[in-house]
Amino acid sequence: MNLQKTIILISTSILLLSANLKAETGKECFEKVSRSIFKFNQGFDRTVIKPIASGYNRLPKLIKDGTGNFTSNIATLLTVPNHVLQGQWRLAGESSASFLINSTIGILGLRNPAAKMGLRNQQEDVGQTLGAYGISSGCYFVLPILGPTTVRDSIGMVADSFVDPFAHVTIREKELINISGNKIDYFSVKGATAIDFRGDNMTNLDSLEKNSLDMYSALKSIYLQDRSKKIGNTFSSEDEDDWGELNK
Amino acid sequence: MRKLINLFALLGFIFFSTNSFSYSSDPKIFIEELVGDAIKTLSDKNISKPDKEKKIKTIALENIDINAISMYTLGAIRKTLDQDTLEKYKELFEKYFLKSLTSRLSDYSNNKFEVISAEQKTETTTIVTSKIVENSSQPEIKIEWRIYTKNSLKPLIRDLRVEGLSIARTQKEEFSSILNSNNNDINILFLKLEEFINN
Numbered sequence: 388m389n390l391q392k393t394i395i396l397i398s399t400s401i402l403l404l405s406a407n408l409k410a411e412t413g414k415e416c417f418e419k420v421s422r423s424i425f426k427f428n429q430g431f432d433r434t435v436i437k438p439i440a441s442g443y444n445r446l447p448k449l450i451k452d453g454t455g456n457f458t459s460n461i462a463t464l465l466t467v468p469n470h471v472l473q474g475q476w477r478l479a480g481e482s483s484a485s486f487l488i489n490s491t492i493g494i495l496g497l498r499n500p501a502a503k504m505g506l507r508n509q510q511e512d513v514g515q516t517l518g519a520y521g522i523s524s525g526c527y528f529v530l531p532i533l534g535p536t537t538v539r540d541s542i543g544m545v546a547d548s549f550v551d552p553f554a555h556v557t558i559r560e561k562e563l564i565n566i567s568g569n570k571i572d573y574f575s576v577k578g579a580t581a582i583d584f585r586g587d588n589m590t591n592l593d594s595l596e597k598n599s600l601d602m603y604s605a606l607k608s609i610y611l612q613d614r615s616k617k618i619g620n621t622f623s624s625e626d627e628d629d630w631g632e633l634n635k
Numbered sequence: 636m637r638k639l640i641n642l643f644a645l646l647g648f649i650f651f652s653t654n655s656f657s658y659s660s661d662p663k664i665f666i667e668e669l670v671g672d673a674i675k676t677l678s679d680k681n682i683s684k685p686d687k688e689k690k691i692k693t694i695a696l697e698n699i700d701i702n703a704i705s706m707y708t709l710g711a712i713r714k715t716l717d718q719d720t721l722e723k724y725k726e727l728f729e730k731y732f733l734k735s736l737t738s739r740l741s742d743y744s745n746n747k748f749e750v751i752s753a754e755q756k757t758e759t760t761t762i763v764t765s766k767i768v769e770n771s772s773q774p775e776i777k778i779e780w781r782i783y784t785k786n787s788l789k790p791l792i793r794d795l796r797v798e799g800l801s802i803a804r805t806q807k808e809e810f811s812s813i814l815n816s817n818n819n820d821i822n823i824l825f826l827k828l829e830e831f832i833n834n
Contacts, residue, residue, distance in 0.1 A: 413808070418816075455774075587774050591797070594742040598735040600827045604812035608805040616799045630793070633703045634759045634785070 413611055416526035416538070424529045425603050431532060432585075440585035451586070453497040458580040460489045460496030462510050465551040469511035472550075473519045481506045509620070513550055514543025518618035527607060535610035658698065662761040662782045663753035665790050669698055670748050670765070677744035691737045699736075700783050700791035701729050707793075708807045712819060720821060727828040734832060746770060759785045760793075 415421065443451065463486040470479035485501035485508040493500050501508065517539050518524070525538030536544065548554040556563050557573035585592075599605040658668040676682060676690050695701070705728040706713055713721065747768040755761045761782045769775040781794035781803075794803040810824060817823040 590742055590773055591776075594739055597742075598738055599809060600831055601809050601813055604809040605805050607812070608808035609800050612800045612804065621799075630707060630760075630781075633707055634757070634783070 413524075413607070414526045416528040421527070421529040422603055424531050425606075427531060428529065428534060429602075436581065436585050437589075440582050440589060443582050444586045444589060451583070454579055455583050455587075456489065456493070456499045457496045458576055458583055459499075459508070459510070460486060460493070461553050461576055462580070463489075463508055464553045465547055466508065466511045468550045468552075469513060469516045472513075472516045473511070478507065478509070482508050509617075511617075512543055513546040514540035514614070515618050517543055518614065524611070524614065527611065535606060537611075537614070540614065660788045660790060661753075662763050662780075662784060662790050663750055665698075665782070666753075666763045666765060666780050666792075667750045669694065669792075670750075673740055674744050674746075674748060677741055688737050691740060692733045695733055695736055698790075698792060699732075700793050701732055703783065703791075703793055704732065704803055704806075705729070707803055708810055710807055710811050712814060712821070716821060723825065724821065727825055727832070730832045731828045743767060746773075755784070759783060761790070 443454075463482050466482045467479055467486070470476075470482055485506040486496075488501040488504065488506070489496045489499055492498075514537075522539055524540065527535070527537050528541075529535055530541070533544075548558055552563055553568075553576070554573060555561050556566055557568040557576075558570055560567070560569055595605055595609075596602055658665045658672075673691060673694055676687055676694075679687070682690070702725065705725050708728070709724065716724070747770070748765060749768060750763060750765045753761055753763045761784050763780040763782055765778045765780065767773075767776040767778065777798055779796040779799075780792055781796070783791045783793045794801055796802070813824050813827055814821070
């Protein structure tokens with residue numbers, strides 16, 4: 388399928404789904420199936436991801452920081468076009484400058500001198516851009532290995548690979564400014580991102596699992612809150628309604 | 636007379652040593668003192684585990700608005716329940732909350748904690764911003780404390796937002812999911828709470 392056809396397919400899907408996307412946030416698409424996939428993912432995490440992340444956490448801080456910086460710098464390539472699509476020109480400029488500085492002075496992104504210069508680099512993706520356009524999340528479901536998502540965010544995830552220059556060079560193996568790559572590069576970086584994230588959240592996820600009555604719902608809530616705050620570019624996603632009543 | 640003075644001195648000592656959990660009414664200092672006290676208690680190797688739990692529970696009962704959190708967490712269904720059921724829920728929630736709180740605090744007690752700022756959002760709510768300082772096993776974690784300040788002399792904690800994610804809201808949606816999957820049968824939620832408390 389060529390790029391044009393895929394874009395048309397995605398745009399049509401979004402239009403067709405847009406009526407459903409107005410549905411209440413947090414509504415399940417197919418809860419029973421999602422819960423089964425969630426159980427599978429938990430097993431996969433326990434046997435594969437967590438042991439690797441535990442080993443990763445024992446590496447020297449320099450290596451861990453380098454990995455985190457490197458993957459985060461590559462993710463900036465997806466962030467910049469999404470800032471542009473959202474009309475956030477200043478943030479697009481800051482992210483571009485951050486990428487250029489970290490890729491050069493920061494030794495291919497292994498270090499993060501841009502942060503010390505005060506350049507913000509918040510991560511954006513197509514799902515967030517669609518959210519910023521006012522498209523609701525649609526129903527919630529869980530994907531094998533990839534985890535929690537919504538209709539909007541899963542469409543965004545597919546669209547990411549067309550907007551992201553890194554995916555263009557690696558997944559589609561197209562040359563860009565004399566830079567080439569392959570699928571292994573793409574999945575290595577995505578794998579490293581996942582391990583770095585899991586390693587950083589070892590205590591958080593263990594604590595959540597230990598203290599949850601229903602881990603599936605807890606993670607669903609966290610995912611939806613996180614997406615909501617990222618779309619609004621705010622720190623908080625708090626629902627004030629019920630507190631208001633309890634404030635009397 | 637001397638015996639009487641000694642008795643008062645002894646009673647005074649007992650009173651102040653068991654009521655050493657009264658913190659500043661300034662929300663920022665309140666959080667600083669309270670978290671400092673909790674972390675100190677949990678990381679003190681000379682205090683036994685049951686004593687640590689007892690002290691954390693005393694701190695929590697005095698300084699966290701558990702009643703309001705329990706109502707917030709239950710959501711709209713609370714308006715449909717009778718008084719006895721609500722009382723039973725509150726009782727179970729308090730036990731669940733205290734056990735869960737002690738466990739969560741223990742998970743983070745080895746970390747360095749810093750209070751950054753405080754901002755009064757409304758007449759009754761102040762948000763205190765703090766952070767868990769980065770260490771070798773985890774990055775910096777930003778934590779916001781939602782403080783209920785209706786009684787300005789007695790601030791009460793109502794929620795924690797860890798990196799912007801509300802713990803109370805997560806709990807509320809967890810409870811709501813359990814209720815939705817069970818035709819809003821509150822007894823199923825009671826069973827789940829009891830299971831957690833007794834495990």
